[in-house]
Amino acid sequence: MGMEAVNNTVVQSYPAGTGNFYPSYRRLLDSGELERRVEESKKHLSPCTVCPRNCRTNRLENQKGICLAGKDVRVSSYNLHHGEEPPLSGTRGSGTIFFAGCSLRCRFCQNYPISQLNNGQDYTIEGLAGMMLELQDMHAHNINLVTPTHVVPHIIEAVSVAAKKGLCIPLVYNTGGYDSLSMLKLLDGIVDIYLPDIKYASDKHAFRYSTVRNYVSVNRMALLEMHRQVGLLELDENGIARRGLIIRHLILPHDSAGTCESMKFIADRLSPDTCISLMSQYFPANAAYRFEELSRRITPDEHAAAIECLEKNGLENGWIQE
C-alpha cells in the first residue's frame, strides 16, 4: 500500500503462554466463557439483530437480510496478505479471510463483487475453523477477519472450535465500523486487534453513499467501545501488532468523508495517540459514477488537506498512503 510508518509504541513483555503471546480468546476458552459467548451470539440470528440494521429476519431458517447472509458463513477467499498496514502484514503476511456479503452498501465499494454480489462459497463452522488453523500453519502473523460484522456469531463459534485445536495467533476484526454495541461486547476478550473504518462524519453522506441512516453515532460508539476493550496499538519486539486499535480513514473527493471532523473526534474522545491509517486509494468503483462528486480520484490538494487534519489534531501515530 506504499505506507509510511510514523511512530509506534513498542511493548516487549507478554504473559507466559504460547511463545511470547497468549491471545485473550484462549483465556475465555480456559474459563468456559467462550462457550457462553457462542450460545449468546447465536440468539442474535433469529430474529437477526447481528448488526445495527436490525433486519429481524430468521437467519437460522436461511432468510436473508440486507447483508445477503443466511444461516451459513460465506467466504470469498483466504490467503496470506502482504498489503495491510506494516504491523499486520509483517514479514510473513496477515492471514486474511474475506467474508462475502456486507451490511453496508457503499456505492463506491472496491470489493462489490464480494460484498454486494455475495460471491463466495458457503462453509460450515468446522470449515471456517479449519481455515483459521490452515492460515496459522502457513505462519500468518494473525487471523484478519475482513468484513466480519454480519457473521460475528459464526466467527465466535469457529474461534471456539479452532482454539480447542490450537489456534493461538491474534484475531484482527477488520470492519467498516458499522457494528452494534451488543455484538462488540460479545467480542470483548475475543478480538485482540480492532481495525475499523471511520467512513463519514455526516449521516447525510452515509445515507447517500452507503444507505445507512445512523452511521455516525453507531460508528463513534463502536470506536469508543473498541478503544475501551483493547486500547492503543501495542507491538512486539519485531514491530508486529499484538493488541490494540488501528483506525482506517479513506479520503473521499470533495471531503465527502469529513476527514477533519472525524480526526477531531478521535483526538478528543479516544486519544491523540491512536494509530490512524490514512488511505488515498479511492477510485470510482461500483456505482460511484452515478454521483458526480465521487466520479474522480482525490487530488493532491485534497490529500495534503487530509494530512493537515491529522497534524492539526496532534495525531502522529500511523501511516499515510501516498
Ligand code: SF4
Ligand atoms: S446482519 Fe444482515 S440480516 Fe442481520 S441485521 Fe445486519 S444486515 Fe440485517
